[in-house]
Amino acid sequence: MGTLFIVATPIGNLGDMTFRAVETLRNVALIAAEDTRHSSILLREFGITTHMISYHQHNMASRESRILRELETGDVALISDAGTPGIADPGVEIVARAFDLGHRVVPIPGASAITAAVSASGLVPGPFLFVGFLPRSGEDRRVAIGKAAAAGVPFVVYEAPTRLVATLDELWGSTGNRRVMVARELTKMHEELRTGTVDELRSHFRTTPPRGEFVIVVGAADAHGTGSGDVEAVVRQLLADGARPSRAAREASAITGLSGSDAYEIVRRIAREAADEPGLTDS
Known part of the structure; x- marks a missing residue:
C-alpha cells in the first residue's frame, strides 16, 4: 500500500x-495540488516533473477516489498553494480517509504562516488558539472573535486586506486594547511586522491602506481568561451596535463566559454612565 x-x-x-x-515530490507517483497552475511554477523551479492533479474544496469528493486508487499501488503527495496542507487549507478529509483505509501518512514539515507569525510576535509564551479565517461579516464573525477572546490564551487570525481594519475594530470591541502583532506578506519582499495595541494598529491601517496577506496574533488578556476590561469592551461594542440591554447582556455572556446576571449588571452600569440616568429599561 502506498x-x-x-x-x-x-x-x-x-x-x-x-x-x-523536493525529494519527496520527485519520487511520488502523483501530486495532488490545491491549484495546479500555481504549483506548476514551484515544480518547474525545482525540476520536478511528477504528474499533478488538482485537489481543492470544490472537487474534493470527485478527486478522493482517484487519490485513493493511486495509493493502492503508489505514493501520493498533497500540497497546498502555500504552507502546510490541512491547516486552513484542503487536506483534512483525504488524510482521514487514508488512515481509515490503512495507508501510511507522513508529514513533510516546512513553512507555515502560523508558526512564522507566532514565533516573531513576542506574545505567545505557551498555548495559543488558531482561529484561521473568520466569518466574513455579521453576528457569526462577532461571536467567533468573542469566543477566541474568552479562551484565555493568545489567538491567531488570518485576514484579507479588504477586511483588516474592520477586523481590528471588531477586536477592539471584543478584546479591549490588547497587545497585537500584525504580520503582512510573511517571507515575501514586502514583509512587514507591526506590534502595538489594537487601537494603535487600527489607527495605523486606517491611514495606511492595507495590502497583501495578513496574519494577526492577539495576546492574552491575562492567565485566567477574559478580564473585566474585555467584558466591558464587548458590552460597549454591543450597545454601540444598537443592541438592547437584555440582548447585550445575553450576547456578552455567550461571548465571554460571564454569568448572565453579572453581564447584565455591567450593561446597566455602562448604560447609566453613558446616559447619566439613574436606571435603565429595555423600553
Whole structure:
C-alpha cells in the first residue's frame, strides 16, 4: 500500500523549500495540488516533473477516489498553494480517509504562516488558539472573535486586506486594547511586522491602506481568561451596535463566559454612565 505525504511548501520565499520536500515530490507517483497552475511554477523551479492533479474544496469528493486508487499501488503527495496542507487549507478529509483505509501518512514539515507569525510576535509564551479565517461579516464573525477572546490564551487570525481594519475594530470591541502583532506578506519582499495595541494598529491601517496577506496574533488578556476590561469592551461594542440591554447582556455572556446576571449588571452600569440616568429599561 502506498504512502500519503503531506508536504509543506514555501509561503512566499522559494528559499524555504526543504531538500526533503523536493525529494519527496520527485519520487511520488502523483501530486495532488490545491491549484495546479500555481504549483506548476514551484515544480518547474525545482525540476520536478511528477504528474499533478488538482485537489481543492470544490472537487474534493470527485478527486478522493482517484487519490485513493493511486495509493493502492503508489505514493501520493498533497500540497497546498502555500504552507502546510490541512491547516486552513484542503487536506483534512483525504488524510482521514487514508488512515481509515490503512495507508501510511507522513508529514513533510516546512513553512507555515502560523508558526512564522507566532514565533516573531513576542506574545505567545505557551498555548495559543488558531482561529484561521473568520466569518466574513455579521453576528457569526462577532461571536467567533468573542469566543477566541474568552479562551484565555493568545489567538491567531488570518485576514484579507479588504477586511483588516474592520477586523481590528471588531477586536477592539471584543478584546479591549490588547497587545497585537500584525504580520503582512510573511517571507515575501514586502514583509512587514507591526506590534502595538489594537487601537494603535487600527489607527495605523486606517491611514495606511492595507495590502497583501495578513496574519494577526492577539495576546492574552491575562492567565485566567477574559478580564473585566474585555467584558466591558464587548458590552460597549454591543450597545454601540444598537443592541438592547437584555440582548447585550445575553450576547456578552455567550461571548465571554460571564454569568448572565453579572453581564447584565455591567450593561446597566455602562448604560447609566453613558446616559447619566439613574436606571435603565429595555423600553
